Amino acid sequence: MARPINLCDYERLAPERLPALVYDYYAGGANDELTLAENLQAWGRWHLRPRILVDVADIDPHTTVLGHPLAMPVLTAPCAFNALAHPEGECAVARAATSAGIIQIVSTLSTQSLEEVAMAANGQRWFQLYCYRDRGVTRALVERAEAAGYTALCLTVDVPVAGQRERDIRNGFGLPAGMRCKNLTPVGLDQIELVADDSALQRYINELLDRHLTWESVAWLRSITRLQLLIKGILTGEDADLAIEHGVTGIIVSNHGGRQLDGVLSTCEVLPEVVETVAQRAEVLVDGGIRRGTDVLKALALGARAVLIGRPYLWGLAVEGEAGVRHVLELLHQEIVLAMALVGRPVVSAIDRTLLA
Numbered sequence: 485m486a487r488p489i490n491l492c493d494y495e496r497l498a499p500e501r502l503p504a505l506v507y508d509y510y511a512g513g514a515n516d517e518l519t520l521a522e523n524l525q526a527w528g529r530w531h532l533r534p535r536i537l538v539d540v541a542d543i544d545p546h547t548t549v550l551g552h553p554l555a556m557p558v559l560t561a562p563c564a565f566n567a568l569a570h571p572e573g574e575c576a577v578a579r580a581a582t583s584a585g586i587i588q589i590v591s592t593l594s595t596q597s598l599e600e601v602a603m604a605a606n607g608q609r610w611f612q613l614y615c616y617r618d619r620g621v622t623r624a625l626v627e628r629a630e631a632a633g634y635t636a637l638c639l640t641v642d643v644p645v646a647g648q649r650e651r652d653i654r655n656g657f658g659l660p661a662g663m664r665c666k667n668l669t670p671v672g673l674d675q676i677e678l679v680a681d682d683s684a685l686q687r688y689i690n691e692l693l694d695r696h697l698t699w700e701s702v703a704w705l706r707s708i709t710r711l712q713l714l715i716k717g718i719l720t721g722e723d724a725d726l727a728i729e730h731g732v733t734g735i736i737v738s739n740h741g742g743r744q745l746d747g748v749l750s751t752c753e754v755l756p757e758v759v760e761t762v763a764q765r766a767e768v769l770v771d772g773g774i775r776r777g778t779d780v781l782k783a784l785a786l787g788a789r790a791v792l793i794g795r796p797y798l799w800g801l802a803v804e805g806e807a808g809v810r811h812v813l814e815l816l817h818q819e820i821v822l823a824m825a826l827v828g829r830p831v832v833s834a835i836d837r838t839l840l841a
């Protein structure tokens with residue numbers, strides 16, 4: 485294929501660059517992958533109502549999220565094990581995100597340590613937190629993220645237990661020799677070694693993450709950090725309400741890219757309910773199946789402050805390392821600018837519900 489010209493082109497190229505075990509881990513979802521497919525299709529069910537004869541000579545996709553500037557309303561989602569795509573892993577993503585002027589959210593399960601990623605580029609970054617059963621482990625991660633200059637924590641709440649990712653079970657997914665979850669090296673929990681005919685990641689999650697996690701844990705977390713707190717994985721208005729009661733300033737509507745509970749609604753369909761309940765008391769972000777600039781506009785029109793992209797940057801990383809991630813972000817930027825021009829909304833604040841039919 486010639487040089488990719490959209491995000492899906494990168495996905496089509498990725499299988500040539502990745503071992504099947506890695507490609508399946510990145511691409512796959514839980515069980516029948518119904519939600520995975522829905523996430524992609526649901527954005528396409530909304531249609532756009534363009535305004536005409538609006539001066540679109542200058543298009544400005546800048547915005548802010550929780551007060552942090554963004555060159556466009558996009559962040560990179562926390563995805564584990566970026567080094568499976570490219571040896572420079574999360575550090576390459578850090579450089580690309582910084583040059584694009586956006587925020588990188590670094591996973592607890594990164595293959596380079598959160599300090600190494602922070603050193604790689606001087607942009608803004610947030611830390612995604614998985615809570616370990618041992619609260620001392622969790623607290624140490626939070627303290628390290630604060631010390632390394634991360635400006636917000638995203639607590640992922642949709643993994644009390646691991647989803648049934650059948651591709652990973654069939655492939656016996658685990659990390660190759662020498663690759664570790666480096667954030668957990670100090671506490672000796674950094675290995676996810678291959679096991680025959682089973683997902684070593686699923687075992688790791690089920691053994692080590694805290695399945696007693698409740699709103700009490702959120703209150704505890706709120707009490708031990710001064711960082712801004714977002715919850716990632718909210719899918720109902722009821723839980724959005726509780727999150728706000730617990731001092732959360734950002735809500736990420738997410739179904740983990742269809743990798744946890746198969747059969748949940750697409751995030752596009754859930755978003756309006758959460759936005760309505762939140763009623764401006766917090767900022768709402770969304771991820772899942774965002775592949776086009778028009779998807780970003782639709783998310784904003786439904787009330788999201790910004791979107792996260794997961795798999796597309798992994799495909800860019802797999803195909804061309806840092807340059808690939810940069811190009812993915814450039815392509816999305818170009819598509820957002822083009823879409824804003826064609827719908828006659830030259831600034832982000834002009835994108836509202838009247839854009840959609």
Ligand code: FNR
Pocket residue numbers: 509510511523561562563564591592593612640716738739740741742743771772773774792793794795796
């Ligand atoms: C993820 N996701 C994820 N989320 C999280 O909170 N912590 C993590 O470590 C991971 N790891 C991870 C690995 C891989 C390979 C994927 C594809 C996803 C979920 C991720 O943050 C995000 O919610 C989805 O990827 C968004 O959907 P799209 O953009 O991939 O369709």
